[in-house]
Amino acid sequence: MRIVAVDPDACVACRDCEYACAFRQSGDFARSASHIRVNFYADERACVPLTCMHCEDAWCLAVCPAAAIDRDPGTGAVTIDATRCAGCKMCLLACPYGNIHFNAETGVSAKCDLCGGDPMCVRACISGALRYVDAEELADLRREVVDASLKRLLRLSKGVR
Amino acid sequence: MHVVIVGNGAAALSALESFRGHDRDSRVTLVSGEQGPAYSRVLLPYYLRRRLSRDGLFIRRADDYARLGAATEFGVRAEGVDPARRVLELADGRRLGFDRLLIATGSSPMRPPIPGLDGAGVHTLWTLDDAVRLDSVFREGARLVVLGSGFVALQAAWAARQRGLQVSVIELLDQILPRVLDPAAAQILSERLHACDVEVRTGTRAESVETDRGGRVRVSTSGGDRLPADAVIVATGARPNDQLLPECLEPDRPGIPVADTMETVVSGVYAAGDVTRGPTARGGPREIHALWPTAVEQGRVAGANLAGAGRSYGGSLSMNVTEMFDLTVASLGQFVEDEGDDVFEEHDRGGIRYMKIVTRAGVPLGAIAMGAPEGAVLLGRLRPFVRHRRALPDLPAFLAREDLDGRLAHRSAAKERTSCASLQ
Amino acid sequence: MQTGPEIRHSLCRMCDDRCGIDVHLEDGRIVDILGNKEHPWNRGRLCVKARAAVDMIYHPDRVLTPLKRTADGWEQIPLDQALDEIAGRLADVRDRYGARSIGVWKGEAIGFGQQETVARRFAHALGSPNYLSNDSMCYVGRYMGFTLVDGAWPIPDLENARCIVLWGANPPYAHPNMTQYITAARRKGATLVVVDPRMSAIARRADIHAQVRPGTDGALAWGLVRQFVEMDAYDKDFVEDHTIGFAKVVDYARTFTPEMVEAETGLPAATVKAMARMMADAAPRMAAYVGNGLEHHENGVGNIRAIAMIDGLLGALDREGGTLFKEPAPLRDLTLYDEMPLRHLSPLGTDRFPVLYDMRQECHTMTAMEAILSDEPYPLRALVMTGANPASTNPNSPKVLEALRSLDLLVVRDLFMTETTAVADYVLPAASFLERTELHAHAKHQIVSLTDKVVSWSDVQGEYDFWHDLAVRLGIGEYFPWEDETALNRWLLEPTGLSLETLEAHREGVEYSPPRVGRRRQAGFDTPSGKVEFASAYLKDLGYDELPVYHRPAYRREPDAARPFVLMTGARKLLYLHSRFRNIPRFRTAIPGPEVEMHPDDAAALGVADGDTIRLTSPIGAVDLPVKVVAENEILPGNLQVTHGWREANVNLVTHDDRFDPVSGFPLMKSIEVSVQKV
Numbered sequence A: 001m002r003i004v005a006v007d008p009d010a011c012v013a014c015r016d017c018e019y020a021c022a023f024r025q026s027g028d029f030a031r032s033a034s035h036i037r038v039n040f041y042a043d044e045r046a047c048v049p050l051t052c053m054h055c056e057d058a059w060c061l062a063v064c065p066a067a068a069i070d071r072d073p074g075t076g077a078v079t080i081d082a083t084r085c086a087g088c089k090m091c092l093l094a095c096p097y098g099n100i101h102f103n104a105e106t107g108v109s110a111k112c113d114l115c116g117g118d119p120m121c122v123r124a125c126i127s128g129a130l131r132y133v134d135a136e137e138l139a140d141l142r143r144e145v146v147d148a149s150l151k152r153l154l155r156l157s158k159g160v161r
Numbered sequence B: 001m002h003v004v005i006v007g008n009g010a011a012a013l014s015a016l017e018s019f020r021g022h023d024r025d026s027r028v029t030l031v032s033g034e035q036g037p038a039y040s041r042v043l044l045p046y047y048l049r050r051r052l053s054r055d056g057l058f059i060r061r062a063d064d065y066a067r068l069g070a071a072t073e074f075g076v077r078a079e080g081v082d083p084a085r086r087v088l089e090l091a092d093g094r095r096l097g098f099d100r101l102l103i104a105t106g107s108s109p110m111r112p113p114i115p116g117l118d119g120a121g122v123h124t125l126w127t128l129d130d131a132v133r134l135d136s137v138f139r140e141g142a143r144l145v146v147l148g149s150g151f152v153a154l155q156a157a158w159a160a161r162q163r164g165l166q167v168s169v170i171e172l173l174d175q176i177l178p179r180v181l182d183p184a185a186a187q188i189l190s191e192r193l194h195a196c197d198v199e200v201r202t203g204t205r206a207e208s209v210e211t212d213r214g215g216r217v218r219v220s221t222s223g224g225d226r227l228p229a230d231a232v233i234v235a236t237g238a239r240p241n242d243q244l245l246p247e248c249l250e251p252d253r254p255g256i257p258v259a260d261t262m263e264t265v266v267s268g269v270y271a272a273g274d275v276t277r278g279p280t281a282r283g284g285p286r287e288i289h290a291l292w293p294t295a296v297e298q299g300r301v302a303g304a305n306l307a308g309a310g311r312s313y314g315g316s317l318s319m320n321v322t323e324m325f326d327l328t329v330a331s332l333g334q335f336v337e338d339e340g341d342d343v344f345e346e347h348d349r350g351g352i353r354y355m356k357i358v359t360r361a362g363v364p365l366g367a368i369a370m371g372a373p374e375g376a377v378l379l380g381r382l383r384p385f386v387r388h389r390r391a392l393p394d395l396p397a398f399l400a401r402e403d404l405d406g407r408l409a410h411r412s413a414a415k416e417r418t419s420c421a422s423l424q
Numbered sequence C: 001m002q003t004g005p006e007i008r009h010s011l012c013r014m015c016d017d018r019c020g021i022d023v024h025l026e027d028g029r030i031v032d033i034l035g036n037k038e039h040p041w042n043r044g045r046l047c048v049k050a051r052a053a054v055d056m057i058y059h060p061d062r063v064l065t066p067l068k069r070t071a072d073g074w075e076q077i078p079l080d081q082a083l084d085e086i087a088g089r090l091a092d093v094r095d096r097y098g099a100r101s102i103g104v105w106k107g108e109a110i111g112f113g114q115q116e117t118v119a120r121r122f123a124h125a126l127g128s129p130n131y132l133s134n135d136s137m138c139y140v141g142r143y144m145g146f147t148l149v150d151g152a153w154p155i156p157d158l159e160n161a162r163c164i165v166l167w168g169a170n171p172p173y174a175h176p177n178m179t180q181y182i183t184a185a186r187r188k189g190a191t192l193v194v195v196d197p198r199m200s201a202i203a204r205r206a207d208i209h210a211q212v213r214p215g216t217d218g219a220l221a222w223g224l225v226r227q228f229v230e231m232d233a234y235d236k237d238f239v240e241d242h243t244i245g246f247a248k249v250v251d252y253a254r255t256f257t258p259e260m261v262e263a264e265t266g267l268p269a270a271t272v273k274a275m276a277r278m279m280a281d282a283a284p285r286m287a288a289y290v291g292n293g294l295e296h297h298e299n300g301v302g303n304i305r306a307i308a309m310i311d312g313l314l315g316a317l318d319r320e321g322g323t324l325f326k327e328p329a330p331l332r333d334l335t336l337y338d339e340m341p342l343r344h345l346s347p348l349g350t351d352r353f354p355v356l357y358d359m360r361q362e363c364h365t366m367t368a369m370e371a372i373l374s375d376e377p378y379p380l381r382a383l384v385m386t387g388a389n390p391a392s393t394n395p396n397s398p399k400v401l402e403a404l405r406s407l408d409l410l411v412v413r414d415l416f417m418t419e420t421t422a423v424a425d426y427v428l429p430a431a432s433f434l435e436r437t438e439l440h441a442h443a444k445h446q447i448v449s450l451t452d453k454v455v456s457w458s459d460v461q462g463e464y465d466f467w468h469d470l471a472v473r474l475g476i477g478e479y480f481p482w483e484d485e486t487a488l489n490r491w492l493l494e495p496t497g498l499s500l501e502t503l504e505a506h507r508e509g510v511e512y513s514p515p516r517v518g519r520r521r522q523a524g525f526d527t528p529s530g531k532v533e534f535a536s537a538y539l540k541d542l543g544y545d546e547l548p549v550y551h552r553p554a555y556r557r558e559p560d561a562a563r564p565f566v567l568m569t570g571a572r573k574l575l576y577l578h579s580r581f582r583n584i585p586r587f588r589t590a591i592p593g594p595e596v597e598m599h600p601d602d603a604a605a606l607g608v609a610d611g612d613t614i615r616l617t618s619p620i621g622a623v624d625l626p627v628k629v630v631a632e633n634e635i636l637p638g639n640l641q642v643t644h645g646w647r648e649a650n651v652n653l654v655t656h657d658d659r660f661d662p663v664s665g666f667p668l669m670k671s672i673e674v675s676v677q678k679v
Helices: A016-026 A059-063 A090-094 A120-124 A135-160 B010-022 B041-048 B062-067 B128-137 B151-162 B183-195 B292-306 B374-387 B395-401 B405-413 B419-423 C053-057 C079-097 C113-126 C140-150 C178-187 C217-230 C236-242 C246-253 C258-265 C269-282 C300-313 C354-360 C365-374 C397-405 C463-473 C485-496 C500-505 C519-523 C537-541 C585-590 C600-606
Strands: A002-006 A037-041 A046-050 A069-071 A078-080 A101-103 A108-110 A130-134 B002-006 B027-032 B070-074 B078-082 B087-090 B095-097 B100-103 B107-109 B143-147 B166-170 B198-201 B206-211 B217-221 B226-229 B231-234 B238-240 B269-271 B319-324 B327-333 B342-349 B352-360 B363-371 C006-011 C020-026 C029-035 C067-070 C073-076 C102-106 C131-133 C163-167 C191-195 C208-210 C286-290 C382-386 C409-414 C426-429 C439-442 C447-450 C565-569 C596-598 C613-617 C622-629 C639-642 C672-678
Touching (some): A078 A108, A090 B292, A090 B319, A090 B374, A101 B374, A120 A130, A130 A135, B010 B100, B143 B151, B143 B217, B151 B183, B183 B327, B217 B231, B269 B292, B363 B374, C102 C113, C113 C131, C113 C463, C131 C365, C140 C286, C140 C354, C163 C269, C208 C269, C217 C269, C217 C300, C365 C397, C382 C463, C439 C485, C485 C500, C596 C600, C600 C622, C600 C672
Parallel strands (some): B143 B166, C102 C131, C163 C286
Antiparallel strands (some): A037 A046, A069 A078, A101 A108, B107 B238, B206 B217, B217 B226, B319 B327, B327 B363, B342 B352, C006 C020, C565 C672, C613 C622
16 A cells, blocks of 8 residues: 655655645645644754654554544545444544544544545655655665665765864 | 354444454354444434534444344343253343354443423433434424533534534533543533633533423522523433343342353353443452443453453543544543653643643553543553553653644644634 | 546745646646656655645635725625726826836746736837846846856756755755755765855754854855965866956955855854865865745855856866756747836836846836935836735834835735735735646756636636726727737747647757757857956956955944844745745644744843844834744854844844945845844
């Protein structure tokens, strides 16, 4: 399956992805409605996008007492059936990454569903930090990031010698 | 191989699915005293609150069992086990041979020793039948007395209040939700209950319950009051349904003790869910954790081991979350001060009214969050640290890093919606 | 065959990056806008501004009928009547004061390309040299700085660079999809240096964030030049073959030691050295891009010229991974500067800022305000503007309003009522970018594209139709012979050998000529000398510095104890562009209002916290704003930043329309001395 691969080394915390997701969820640009969130830590100049990884062994899916969470056969996304969700919030507590949110208006939990296979967060990611890729490509992408970091470190260390 | 699973709840279903992940071929029979397919016990109050339809309570379809290759024996109670012959005795006299057995029989509501609890106006909220019965009792203007103040009790109270009943809650101990909340959190919730016109009597014992000929009830309390009511719900806790195989039990201790593999002392017989006394994440003596997530976890391990996978359970971690009177109430692990050496407490962090995290040597042991649902998200982020006993040296920094402020600010700015308001 | 909702391809013009878009329609109405995956620039990615074009186009506040000011307020009138009346009044002004008393003003919101050239054509056809635009405050300072040195503003080859240096530029907000190219280079190991007094979004990813004091970039540039010379790290062959003035550069650079640069910019000497080594190490694959941040200072062009010299010194010019010289699209030119030069009529601002007219044929809008108010050097009595809102975006807004109010005729074409329409005599509905069809050239990819007219309104004219109809009424219709914008597009496109039909089939663009690297090295640079000009005889002749001599910002040279803070204005926000889009409710949800960014130390000293209101006062005026205390490393102590374009707190109440860069004429808007009081 394909997932939204996240590269904090490229993210600038512009929040385009949050607004694009919030818009899809709610028609508005309130960050609180977004399923992807980008934490920015000024001290470290760190930008960390977080979104559902659609875990192979998804604890939220297993633990839902309403059997409202399932895997989409087409996209492989772990999805919440809003018509079944009772709003008990067990999934909020179950997700170790904080990637499930509660929609107070509708009273149900909500999470990334990969937009049915064309994730809006990726379409709005102008830095390229988000990529919708085959899960098998992840290792290559990580290697690319590590290689680039090493190269840059080398160039930097030349700079400061 | 023939595997028999007794039960049709969280542990049993989780075990069945987990077993099939390892073994597609062996014969499986699932036995349940209730008529199937499975419904969700923890959602019964949502049905009473009209949040879910009756259909919405069912978490499996009839064909799900066939899809998982399990024969079903619904509506047949299992009466006993002959461990030597490896036979399960059914209430209709049939005997079911097994190679491996899982006892996932769950628990039943406790009946405190109060005279009159067998009266017609006295209910429990444990089964679908209970809920359907109560649904007809929940008439606007009717009076309800709830004995106990656990999750089931208070969710029943909330449902009743939302449907226009007058509700009193009687709790023996000095605070509500004694096993889920600390006194400070309980106080916040009590205030919300008061604000919603739910009468809460803590430190009060129900002495007796009388049902008159017309079905009206009176509850006599240790305070000397006699509370008239149309119905009483007894929700003072649960006890494991552990009598299927007495050989497994320790003297005078409820719950079937299990090893990390979820196997009982009887070889080839496993137990999972509310019925067990199992290992806990923090180590120490085995405990009964009659909680849905624990049942799912234990069922997974048991199911895998029924197939010979050799799994070991990391131990249960107390984990509670629900919404009551529009407050999200969540707790995790050990949140009592004296278990830790440091306590982090915060009030009114955005929509989170109260948050408390107890740590020992920098390791979070447990936490409580009340208010906005984001509290549950935060506790979820803490859960791996609690479960794996990982230190979080700078807790405030960790919380600050959880950039929930956008969400929380948004939430607190939103008009606070309460169930009492919705009644007006 | 297309099934389901209809999808039309076009280009986004919510900013000037013009990303490829797929416009989704249902029953003829736009329902969504997504990135066009075929477009070579954005490759399917699109910032969220683009999707909000739907909100803009169907906004309930759209001006969709002509409005005429009357004693009783705005009166809706038919388009023909509006054009008749406007033409009549323009004719009156022409008859009374001469044609040059009429100005034509093109704003950023309407775009560049043929909207600009058709407006210029109209002005000249009418006999007025006074074409005005946002370009007397944006882009041109950089265009000049680079063109004076290199003969053009070359395009950085970001994705192939080994070191990228951004000076006062924040692509994620200002040129969103440029960020992709920076990421692509960084994924190949390129280092990134961001020179900016603020930690902008892109500075979060910088290997070196060179947080210099506002307006001191030139000192850093000269410091780097000195290091390259010291390190013997410059490209001797290139300098020898292709540049003039190197010896003077070496001589002038001598005093810019890392220690001196540290004292002036605040950047540690060690960082100056590290930056120089990194750039030299990457050369010639060193790609620099300069943003608007350098333009609004009294030493803007000088600083930019100093930076531009570095490309030449490092041999990065006209090289892959360095900077590239693109060929412009061979479209026909609509302007009449060759056929009908009007310089003898003294275009406004030419006396004081001759380079602005020489290089860009731009009049100076701030001088135009003076002319309106003083009738000096001659009266300017009527303005016709499209997509411009100078009452918000020009410096010293009260004076702008006073000037516009005193005109005999102000006609404003726009999508919405603005601060500027408030003083107009006529407001005409302007077409948004999805309501007209026009040609666009993307120099980077050397492609030309044709946008699609997706939406129509009965009284909303495109630019060509408007100028055409007005010209006919004024008796200069002969200059506008094309039947409609499509006929015009066909005429403009002809020299490329491409047909409109080809462009209609390829909305993502068609290459007009293959990009070539090394052409300038062979054929010479497009400067007076044909060389890269470190020293400019042209400027020297006009009385300017021959070298890009570093002039210290006034707040450094003569600190004003009464105004101890340095205010920067105009940092771009993700969702807003100048004064536009504040009326899109979703954007307000995300970024609700104005604020002044402040260092925590300053906030502590002033005793203010987030949300407290402070008053900024400059010699021009004062503005009240809520405080936003940013992180310690996000802004320098003593510096403030306010984004412009907010109606409720217009920072142009304090910006200078009396202090300029001497070459470009750009106003002082990014290193303003202000005092701060808690309100």
